[in-house]
Amino acid sequence: MASEACLHSGAPPARLWIQRPGIYEDESGRNWVTVVVRFSPSQREWARASQSSTYEPSITVHLWQMAVHRQDPLSPSQMPFSRLPPVWQLCPGNKYRASDSSFWEIVNHGQIDSIEQLVLTYEPERNH
Numbered sequence: 001m002a003s004e005a006c007l008h009s010g011a012p013p014a015r016l017w018i019q020r021p022g023i024y025e026d027e028s029g030r031n032w033v034t035v036v037v038r039f040s041p042s043q044r045e046w047a048r049a050s051q052s053s054t055y056e057p058s059i060t061v062h063l064w065q066m067a068v069h070r071q072d073p074l075s076p077s078q079m080p081f082s083r084l085p086p087v088w089q090l091c092p093g094n095k096y097r098a099s100d101s102s103f104w105e106i107v108n109h110g111q112i113d114s115i116e117q118l119v120l121t122y123e124p125e126r127n128h
Helices: 043-049
Strands: 005-007 015-020 023-026 031-040 058-065 087-091 095-098 103-112 115-122
Antiparallel strands (some): 015 087, 031 058, 058 115
């Protein structure tokens, strides 16, 4: 039986803070795990098609709200480099503002079976 996403009746989290690589926490103490990060175009596709030296893809991230084993958060200096921001703040207009001032559109906030999902997309041309 195929899983289907549907709109979630509650509001998306007001704020997400990174705790460890791939794990965010919301204002209610719930954990959101990064399950998919998609870059478009991929770096390989971009390298074949572009003569430009700047690679700034659109990014889509799927976050699932799920329990994880509690660990102390890492400090910013302990975090590895990531194209995902350390903080997202919900804004009017169905989007988040990241700590780097970029905007991420909420593409979907719904349920897949019993898992709450949040899908965000960053489009570089909309953020300049």
